[in-house]
Amino acid sequence: MNSLGSKNSRYISSLFIVRNKGHDKLFPGLVIGAAAYTLLMVGLVAFSVMKGSIDIFSAEGIQFFYQSDWNAVEGRESFGAFPYIIGTLLSSALAMAIGVPISLAIAIFISEIAPPRIGTPLSFVTELLAAVPSIIYGLWALFVFRFWVRDLIEKPLYDAFGSLPFFAKTPFGLDIFTAGIVLAIMIIPIISSICREVMRVVPNSQREAAYSLGATRWETVRVAVFPYVKSGIVGASMLGLGRAVGETILVTMIIGNVIGPSAIPTTLFSQGQTLSSLIANEFNEASSDLHLSALIALGAILLVLTMAINVGARLLVKKKIKPSSGAKSQ
């Protein structure tokens, strides 16, 4: 190659380098910045919640966790989170008790029993349940569903068991029981779709082994499928739990909205209050900075609770579902 030719090719190569330089530097910077923004958001969340709740914790310390009164009157302010912690735990426990078995049953039906032409549309329908905004769940629960629950479930239960302490309260539909049921309906899509996913991954040869030994369909699911998916089911349930714990607007519409010591539910049909519902109810009318700080502190408790649940859940679920084929570039 003569010197003229190599000079040309060097010139052209240099053009390439110059032209790409902008993209090369800018774009990676952008994406890294965006990723860093995620961490920034986390920091913001942690910081805001801590800043907002510091006042009440320095005023009351650890008492805040087990105290029950909620007094916003100036001069005699006293706030305790206990009833709402109980409310959150109880309503979520109820949601899980109802929601997990139903979700599992639905997953078994779609994955093991129904033929694909029924199973596929059915899973789509369950997903639709997840797409309904919780305000609409709340509207429906407040104006329609609570009457169903009151008349079809609560009244009969009360008539039958009203003498027992657990049921000894005249039900009128807006209570912890109804909240638990609607929360269960809300978390069904989450739990059942993950259960379905982990079941799908179980190799068919396992099912065949069970069938070839003369197992019925349910026995095959029990022996060949369940052992594979146990931790996935637990993980899915925990994700559902996280959702139930954090649900706000639905709960505030149907749980009865009581505050203070009377907010500790004593029967299945008691009114109650959760951490999230109280925040929603009182935030805009908080009468003092300390009051506001107490509300934010409730949020802090909620934050820690959901974080713990969700981290635990993800660890369990990630183990069970195979990661998609990696396309990492070097």
Next chain:
Amino acid sequence: MTDDPRSSKKYSKIVHETVNKKYKKRIIVNKLVTIFTIVCVIAAVVPLASILIEVIKNGVSAISFEFLTQPQGSIGSGSGGIAPAIQGTIIVVGLASLIGAPIGVLAGIYLSEFAREGIFPDLVRFFNDVLTGLPSIVIGIVGYVAIVLSIGSFSVLAGAISLSIIMIPIVVRVTEETLKIVPYSFREAGHSLGISKARITLSIVLPSAKNGILTGIVIAVSRIAGETAPLIMTILGTSLFFTGITGPVDALPLRIWRLASQPYESAHAFGWGSALILILMILALSVGLRFLAQRNTFKVSA
């Protein structure tokens, strides 16, 4: 190993006897389980059907031209409409998406294409997962403390930023997963031609993942459009139209909540009407964006 071919028959009788005894019960258990699963399926489908029916049934009667274009009349009068809420939802959700979608997609691109082994990507993924599970009321608190208090007023900005905090983790996850599905050979081809990674990502990988990423954005936007809790303490909700990005504004979920808590039938009717509008808007969003995606996607065959 036995030589006597008859010894394996030794247990045959007892096995068959036991098996026959238990057979009936096992069949009944199997049937019961099947029935139970079907009952559960019905238990999930009935509420969904009921919700849709009630929203349509109760909402349709409230909708009118006035409903869609006028602000609310005096409380309890049943006059006016929810126009400020419709406008507010569009503005706040729109702004939140403008913030959330690009950041989410870029971060997803980082995790899938640019991240090396190391603590930074691990942290990003971990905290992204954490963020997805945060209760939206807590996000509202963050919006209040971080922005409302700093600016000094309830504002569109606070609401939009709060909603974007909810939106971003969803978009990040869907983007990363969608990009991971794009075959590595696409990138290889680009590398072998000496093209920069940025170029490869933008011109080759991203277009083929367009559909999935757009779907992820749609899911995220639909999600935040229905969120109420973060709006309570960020935009406050008013009966007035949009006044400015640092001013309060109304939004559909918030309006529904307020209407439902009023003791008037007319307010409840408005509530159902607003719910119907909200669902229609979310539906229109999904359908609309999917439609756009279909028209603009490259069909890439392996």
Next chain:
Amino acid sequence: MAIEEPIEADEAILKGARESTSETKKVQESTEKYKVRIEKVNGWYGAKRAIKDVNLNVKDKAVTAFIGPSGCGKTTLLRCLNRMHEMTPGAHADGRVVVDGIDIYDKSIDPVVIRRRIGMVFQKPNPFPTMSIFDNVAAGLRLNGMKNKTILREIVEESLKNAALWEEVKNELEKPGMSLSGGQQQRLCIARALAMQPEVLLMDEPTSSLDPIGSSKIEELVRILKDSVTIIIVTHNMQQAARVSDFTAFMYLGDLIEYGATNQIFMKPEKELTERYISGKFG
């Protein structure tokens, strides 16, 4: 434990038959029972017919091999014999499969009942991964309702002995089933199937995922097992069929081309197609 008379009688006939050198002719002439009579069986995947009008009588206490090129339907036919074929979505079968006088495709018969009398071993060993060796072998028994611990232990031990695995695992019965090698896992699956005291054992290419040593162990096992269980084995390895089976059925594109004593099929095949397959002209 009382031993049923008819089986003893049959065995006497079969034993005598086997001892003669021209056993093929004698077996065909004697009046012993067929264990499995396959009559006009068709197997479908949706609208596609995978096996057409198969008629075949399987002799008791013998090894029958199904051979043929891939796609010929031998596995489909095998899976029709314990009604596993219909478990594939969209698949069904018609015809009669008569086992000991009972048509397993009769409307009144529950496939669950069939499958515990006709056991199956699969191409890739599939022990239950969360179960120990003991639990794997006992799995079928437990599923079917057997709880007596003593009898379970006895049956597990006998099954493992019959599967030529006892000596290797007798001190490690609590170890997970997956901790064994491939060949051992397959013998574990055989033990699991044998524990159900089946009368017929179906084997779907049981050695195709094993190394040569593991394979030969299984083949040796088959030769011994046939004295107590009727064995039908699908294999794509002709030499294996020649080594191990008494009777061979050659299938091609869903049709049963030829069926007869193994010696005859391999030395003097009657159909030209059989001859071409045997001599490796296609496969």
